[in-house]
Amino acid sequence: MxxxxxxxxxxxxxxxxxxxxxxxxxxxxxxxLAEGELCALLxxxxxxxxxxxxxxGTLARPTSGSHVMLGRDLTSASDAELTEFxxxxxxxxxxxxxxxxxFTALENVVFPAxxxxxxxxxxxxxRARELLARVGLESRVDYRATQLSGGxxxxxxxxxxxxxxxxxxxxxxPTGSLDKDSARQVLDLIAEISQAERTSYLIxxxxxxxxxxxxxxxxxxxxxxx
Amino acid sequence: MPFxxxxxxxxxxxxxxxxxxxxxxxxxxxxxxVFMSALIGGLAVLLVQRTVGNISHITxxxxxxxxxxxxxxxxxxxxxxxxxxxxxxxxxRSADAFVPLIEAMSEVKAISPQVVGNGFxxxxxxxxxxxxTGVEPDKVTAIAxxxxxxxxxxxxxxxSNIVLGQKLADDLGVRVGQVVRLRxxxxxxxxxxxxxxxxxxxxxxxxxxxxxSLSAARTLFEIxxxxxxxxxxxxxxxxxxxIARRIAADTGxxxxxxxxxxxxxxxxxxxxxxxxxxxxxxxxxxxxxxxASALSLSTYRRRPxxxxxxxxxxxxGFVTLVFIVQGALIGLIGGLLGTGLGYAALAPFPPPELTGxxxxxxxxxxxxxxxxxxxxxxxATLASILPSRxxxxxxxxxxxxx
Numbered sequence: 115m116x117x118x119x120x121x122x123x124x125x126x127x128x129x130x131x132x133x134x135x136x137x138x139x140x141x142x143x144x145x146x147l148a149e150g151e152l153c154a155l156l157x158x159x160x161x162x163x164x165x166x167x168x169x170x171g172t173l174a175r176p177t178s179g180s181h182v183m184l185g186r187d188l189t190s191a192s193d194a195e196l197t198e199f200x201x202x203x204x205x206x207x208x209x210x211x212x213x214x215x216x217f218t219a220l221e222n223v224v225f226p227a228x229x230x231x232x233x234x235x236x237x238x239x240x241r242a243r244e245l246l247a248r249v250g251l252e253s254r255v256d257y258r259a260t261q262l263s264g265g266x267x268x269x270x271x272x273x274x275x276x277x278x279x280x281x282x283x284x285x286x287x288p289t290g291s292l293d294k295d296s297a298r299q300v301l302d303l304i305a306e307i308s309q310a311e312r313t314s315y316l317i318x319x320x321x322x323x324x325x326x327x328x329x330x331x332x333x334x335x336x337x338x339x340x
Numbered sequence: 341m342p343f344x345x346x347x348x349x350x351x352x353x354x355x356x357x358x359x360x361x362x363x364x365x366x367x368x369x370x371x372x373x374v375f376m377s378a379l380i381g382g383l384a385v386l387l388v389q390r391t392v393g394n395i396s397h398i399t400x401x402x403x404x405x406x407x408x409x410x411x412x413x414x415x416x417x418x419x420x421x422x423x424x425x426x427x428x429x430x431x432x433r434s435a436d437a438f439v440p441l442i443e444a445m446s447e448v449k450a451i452s453p454q455v456v457g458n459g460f461x462x463x464x465x466x467x468x469x470x471x472x473t474g475v476e477p478d479k480v481t482a483i484a485x486x487x488x489x490x491x492x493x494x495x496x497x498x499x500s501n502i503v504l505g506q507k508l509a510d511d512l513g514v515r516v517g518q519v520v521r522l523r524x525x526x527x528x529x530x531x532x533x534x535x536x537x538x539x540x541x542x543x544x545x546x547x548x549x550x551x552x553s554l555s556a557a558r559t560l561f562e563i564x565x566x567x568x569x570x571x572x573x574x575x576x577x578x579x580x581x582x583i584a585r586r587i588a589a590d591t592g593x594x595x596x597x598x599x600x601x602x603x604x605x606x607x608x609x610x611x612x613x614x615x616x617x618x619x620x621x622x623x624x625x626x627x628x629x630x631x632a633s634a635l636s637l638s639t640y641r642r643r644p645x646x647x648x649x650x651x652x653x654x655x656x657g658f659v660t661l662v663f664i665v666q667g668a669l670i671g672l673i674g675g676l677l678g679t680g681l682g683y684a685a686l687a688p689f690p691p692p693e694l695t696g697x698x699x700x701x702x703x704x705x706x707x708x709x710x711x712x713x714x715x716x717x718x719x720a721t722l723a724s725i726l727p728s729r730x731x732x733x734x735x736x737x738x739x740x741x742x
Contacts, residue, residue, distance in 0.1 A: 173650075200652075216354040231343075
């Protein structure tokens with residue numbers, strides 16, 4: 115018997131309104147994501163990939179449709195409930211890493227757990243050190259984000275995304291700003307962690323190399339899965 | 341350490357020079373607040389001390405009896421009364437019973453039962469009108485600090501000596517050790533040996549006052565029993581109204597506080613305090629504007645970071661609190677620095693009572709340090725509310741996609 119899917123979206127619609135002008139971006143997206151699945155989200159620019167990621171990441175709300183994650187209908191959840199849910203169950207890896215520049219690598223990784231616990235616990239720091247070691251940055255633990263290279267920053271971002279052991283990690287062009295070697299290292303890491311921690315990944319990309327590393331590809335075109 | 345405090349502290353220390361400038365600005369505002377409090381307080385102490393330092397704070401007299409009504413006509417609303425003779429004196433006949441009661445009050449510093457009257461002082465061909473005050477021998481300096489204002493002799497009173505104002509003595513041409521004759525308005529004449537001369541800088545005292553012993557005054561003014569008045573000096577001059585009401589209620593006598601005859605001084609002090617409060621309010625407003633503008637810039641600059649925090653699961657409340665805590669910390673550190681500097685700068689000033697005419701009457705005790713610190717923390721915290729609310733409204737999706 116297969117496990118229940120981590121994510122189920124049905125007829126997801128997102129329309130942006132500016133005055134009287136309506137711009138439909140997502141036009142009824144349907145998709146599921148299984149536990150530990152590594153899935154690429156492909157599509158040309160303007161196809162709605164980033165909008166879909168922000169909705170799946172609970173950073174934006176759909177205009178209509180159903181968004182269920184871990185069996186919970188998120189379309190009716192309050193802002194505070196979504197914030198808490200996001201902190202506990204979703205990790206993000208952005209194209210430009212988006213680390214907090216005034217904090218060290220360790221502090222950046224601990225951040226999601228500290229938000230949850232209200233303080234930095236020793237246990238969270240141990241887990242953060244372990245994650246940084248896993249992404250090969252044990253020697254950079256106390257470096258400020260500004261002192262790290264692009265590849266190192268992205269690896270710290272991956273460690274941060276995994277801090278609270280989320281069921282889903284959403285990655286938006288995670289290798290887009292990296293050179294070839296760094297991109298390969300990051301993809302290896304994502305594949306390894308997905309396997310080891312049974313974390314589901316949805317990776318938005320234009321890069322066929324990245325898509326080829328994923329077991330499944332979902333193509334979005336003109337706001338719908340094709 | 342709570343995580344919100346750590347984040348707020350990290351943001352404050354991220355740009356040390358900017359934060360140092362902001363805190364310095366707050367400290368200067370607090371310094372102005374402390375300085376104005378000490379200056380206005382010191383001025384008040386000086387003015388009050390110079391005005392009421394040598395006068396009675398409460399004067400107790402027998403209540404005036406209502407004038408006798410002679411004729412009343414309700415149709416034309418005319419009332420005819422008999423004027424009291426100026427020679428008729430109202431005495432505190434049973435005052436002896438009240439003296440120990442009043443003296444025992446904790447707020448009372450000194451008490452001086454007195455027999456007073458008018459007369460002429462004669463020295464050869466010269467004569468001068470005098471206001472004679474008969475006091476108990478050990479109470480001559482109880483109300484007016486004549487001891488420190490003596491120009492010659494001593495304040496010691498016996499039944500045969502007299503202490504005079506320097507100007508009065510000059511007018512009569514007498515010195516300590518010489519004899520003067522005193523004729524009371526009752527026509528009784530006695531000779532006294534001049535025991536001491538004083539100059540307090542008040543014309544009414546220096547040019548007209550003569551102090552004799554209570555027993556001598558009883559003889560001069562034919563008052564074998566009772567008192568003309570009781571003068572009371574308090575530890576705190578500002579309690580005069582309340583204590584006077586209490587004495588009047590307890591004894592049934594007329595108790596007049598110094599404030600009743602110094603309304604202009606009180607108005608002046610109030611106006612002075614209002615001006616000081618206005619300056620202090622402006623200092624606080626400057627702090628609020630400084631903190632609000634600095635935090636507004638900070639929240640604008642940190643919009644991407646706020647978006648990332650929100651994406652990681654930071655609630656709007658957490659973001660709000662980060663910036664409010666920053667405001668409070670700026671207020672606390674700036675407040676401590678400002679009050680500390682204020683105290684250090686004001687401490688060398690002598691008490692206002694000892695300030696010379698050219699010096700600033702600074703009262704370091706009235707720096708209102710606690711109030712300044714409290715108001716600064718509150719003001720800086722309030723100033724951070726608007727920027728923090730603006731920070732909490734940042735939508736992560738808009739800044740992440742930039």
